Amino acid sequence: MNKVVLITGASAGLGEEFAFQLAEQGFSLLLVARRASRLQNIQRQLQLQYPELVIHYLCADLTDNQAPQKIVDYLHAQSLQLVGLINNAGFGQRGLFSEISLQTHLDMLQVNICSLLALTYLVIPTFTQQQSFIVNVASTAAFQAGPNLAVYYASKAFVLSFSEALHEELKERNIQVSALCPGATDTEFAEVAELSDSVLFTLRVMGKQVVVRYSLAHLNKAVVIPGIVNKFGALMAQLIPRAIARKLAYRMQK
Template identity: 55%
Template sequence: MRAVVVTGASAGIGEQFARQLAVAGHHLVLVARRLDRLEALGSELQERHNIQVVCIACDLAKPSAAEELVAALAEKQVEVTGLINNAGFGDRGFVEALSLQRQLDMIQVNVTSLVDLTWRLLPGLKKVANSFIINVASTAAFQAGPNMAVYYASKAFVLSFSEALHEELKGDGVAVSALCPGATDSEFASEANMTETMLFKAGTMSAEDVVRKALAARRRAIVIPGLKNLLLVWMGKLSPRMITRRLAGILQA
C-alpha cells in the first residue's frame, strides 16, 4: 500500500490533515497515542472516501518510537509517499517551574523523534515521485518565547531543519515544507495551559484552514497560514529581538 503517514493524527491539525488527504484519495497511516480515536477516524475515512487506512498506536516521547514505527510500516508493507510530522506539544510556565521530564519529553517529541522518523523514511521517499514532507513548526519558531522557552526553541529547530532539508532534497524530488501556524483552534491550547492567554483570546484560525493552506503550498519551504500570522512574523523580523521576546512573554503571561 502506498500511503501518507500522519503523526499526531487523533485530533486538531493532524486530524484535519487526515481528512483532507482522504478527500484527495490518499491512503493513510494514522499515528498517535490514542488508538481508539485513530480507529474511529480511520473507519469513517475508509467508508466515506473508499481509501485504505492503517492505524498505529505510538508514543513518540519514547526514544525507540520512530524505529518501532518504521518497523511496523515495513511489516504492513506500506510504501510511504508523504510524511506529515505533526505530533508535538507545548507547556506554559518558567523552565524551573515545569517538570524537567515533561520538557525533555517535549524535545523528544518535537525534535528528536521528528528527525529520527524523517531520517528513517527518507531513502524510501526519494524513490517515490512527487513525495513530500511537511514538518509542523509554528510562528513561535521566529522568536524566543519566555514562559514557553523549550517549546519555542523546539519549533525554531523544526523550522531551521526543514529549510535546510528543503534545499538538500530539491534535486531528489522530495518537497519539504515547514508549516508555521499561529494560534489555532485545536486541543493544543488546553494541553499547553494557554486557553486564557492573550495569544489565544485574540482569536484563532481553524485547523481546517491551516491544513488547506499547508497542502496547497507544500512545495514551498515555509508556509505561514493566515494574513495576521504572516504580518506578525514580518513585524517580528523588523523589530529588535529584545522587543519580540518581551512581546512573546506578554502574550503568554
C-alpha cells in the first residue's frame, strides 16, 4: 500500500517544496490548495518524475470551516492511508490591526489556526502505521509579538504552543509532531503579505529547499528552527525583555 502524505498549501513555496522532497523520499501525496492549475502542474511534474507514486490533488479553500472534513472525506473515498500531514497553508497581512479588514483577520485565523487544528484532529485516528508524522508550519514570528503583523504573529504563537503540547501527547502513539519555525524565506509569502520591501525581507532570506530539507531531517524534534541566524533570533527573543523584542519586530516590518 502507498504511504501517503497530505500537504496543505502545496501550490507554491514551502508546500510545493515539501511535495518534491517527499516524493523524492518515496511518499505518495495528496496536495491541497485553492489554485487548481498550479496543483495540476505540480501533480504532472511529480507523476512524470516518479511514475511509481500516486499523486492526488484536491482544491480546497481553508477559510471554509467545512474544508478539513471534505479533505478527510476525500482520503476515505480514495482509500488513502496517511502516514504524514504537513499543515503548511498560511498567510500574513502587513498593516496596523485596525486598518486591515476584520474578514482578513478572521480568514487568517481560520487558515493558520482552525484548519490546522481541525485537520490534525481528523487525521490522528487515521494514522495506523508504525510511525507517522505531523509538521505544523509555524514561524520565528511565534517567539515574540509582532506589531504591524499582529494577528499573523499571534497565530504562529498558537501553532508553536499547540505543536509542542501534541509532540508530548502523541509520542506514546508513535506520531512525531514538530513545529517548523522558518524565518524570512524565499517564497510568495512576502508578496502576498505585502512585506517585500520590509527590512525583514530585504536583509536576508533563506532558500525554501534548505528549510524543507532541514524540517524533514528533524521530524522527531518538537521545535525545528532552520538556520543559525533564525536560531539565534528565536533564542534572543526569549532572553531579552519582551518590550524590546516586540519593538525590534515592529522595526523589521514597519
